[in-house]
Amino acid sequence: MLAAPPINNSKEGRDMSIDSGLRISHPTRHAGIFVLAIAVSALLLPALSGCGSLYLHSDDTQQATAKAKTELDKLNVNALFDNEAAYLDDLQVREYSLVAESLTARRDVELLTILGGIDSKDFDGDGRAMLGSYIDGQLRGLVGFSDRGMKGKLTQTINDARSKVSKDKSLAKALSEALVSHRSQSDAPAGGATLDTAIQKVADAADAKIKLEGAAKERKAQLKGELEQAAKEFSAGQQNREAFDKLLGKVHGFLEKAKAEAKANPYLGELVTDSLKEHLDKLVEVTDPKGLDKPGDSKARAAIGFAQAAFSVGDAFSNPPRVPHPNALAAAQSWLRYEASLADVSLKQAQSQEAALNARMQVLIKQVHYLSLAGQELADILDDPPHKDGEGFARLLESKDRGQARHASAALYYFAAAWNEGLIPAQQIDQVSMELIERRAKLQSSRLSGEAWLGALKPAVATLAAYGEGGLDPHILAELLQVLGIGAIAVGVN
């Protein structure tokens, strides 16, 4: 064991090293370099010559990199997205409410007009004719004709269509066929009205979904097969640079093709991420390059190939094989999560839009159904003696004839229900929901982008912080010099 070295503590020695300021004066500067050069090189020469990454620790760098890490940890991007999510919820509530407020006022004006009546100069007929004209007006907008006075009723057509719904036949398809049949039997004008368009949109969305899902399933099987074949050939064949480059080319091609297709087909997006994840997980297991010399190393090399093709990290054929740094893998995994979540967002947006289209069709069907029922109830009291022109419906409701009063009440109730359960929610979905679905999907994508930015930045900043913390520590070096007796030499040079 070495004894602690004697330290020369002469005045010259002390003056040589440090003046009162932070800087060392020039005459002593050269001496400082010389002293340390000799001392440190004696200790570190072998290490320095063999290792380019050995460096001197700097407190300033450590503080700066630690600060960068702390600042990045402070960053709260999610607060921004949470605020926007809450804003969109609030906006939806306010817009729904205003649309409903406006339409309920219009509904009530119509109801009061029907109930109270209007000036006889402005209208020929009583409250029944007024209600009838409102029913006809709404039905013409919805299906292009009113079923009042027709033998075939729209309620029956809707019920028939509902009874034909099966695994192979959606309500949209069944109703579309039923409306065609209804029109042909009653000489009603061809489609193209609001409900027809709504049905067509639902049917188109459903068809597109079936096609995209089918295409995705087929491509998944095909691409997975191609990829597995490429990896298998690599594993079984010569594991040389040429074979590896061939694999890389295939993986690159696969990723590019699948990603391009996933843009047009959200159902295919999962495939890209699933395949990458599978190989990345394998890669995370094999972070030790020595693992490549063990049996099954070809799989590990193939996994590195994936990481190299996807993220430009790692190289299975460098010597020794360059396995990606854990921080690079963390960034890659963050990217993967981002890709996987984006595919999920596209899928959910498509599903939400489909659900909204379907909900809109359902409420329009309800509107048609209630209007048709209102028309049928009205028909039962149309033959009763007429009232004065412009006289309101309230008089009918006050009738001592219970049958007449009941039909009149039902007609009015169904007409109001057509507004409440049909027209108003359909307008809310039209004017508010569709746009908000798109904005929510964009928000979700932005949130994922924010997470991906941080997911890529944090490992990189952690790498810098680790660098700042590391390096050759001057205090440790001083202890070493003392232990080895070099302290005396250093001080005694001057």
Next chain:
Amino acid sequence: MKVTCCVASALLLSACATPQPIVDTAAKVTKMTNDMEHSVSNYVKSLKTARQSDAERLQGLRADAETNTSSLRQQIQIMTLANEAGSLKLLNTLAVAPDPDPLRTVAATSKDSPAAISFDSAPLKAVAQVTAEIAQPRSVGEQVDVLFEFSKTVNGDLEKAAKNSEKPAKP
């Protein structure tokens, strides 16, 4: 001897230089943080524009609603004056409130309106500033400075140790 010193000094100076992978990483981080800051700021700007346009649309909807409700109020007042209580009573029975959320997309709990949108980009700017400094390769002068700082600390430690060893041993 001189050659040895020169080689040793060069080696030491190279140990004071920031390693290239660190310079590269710092440069990438600087670019990414600047890009992110730019991207998030633009996003916030676009959100503010969208909210402005929402406010205008809401104003339009409010005006529509006001026109329709005003017309309804007038009709109700006229019918009240005309003593048509029966019709008004019937209206109350028929005029049910519509579903506030036909697609059930928002939780039923009432929430306060969210605060105005803002983003504090100071942390990103701070990260970019630090990493931009690291990304600049050190000049020879700066490397010498680092080396002197290092040597100063080493010498300081050595001096302290020397002083401590001079102190008379306690009896």
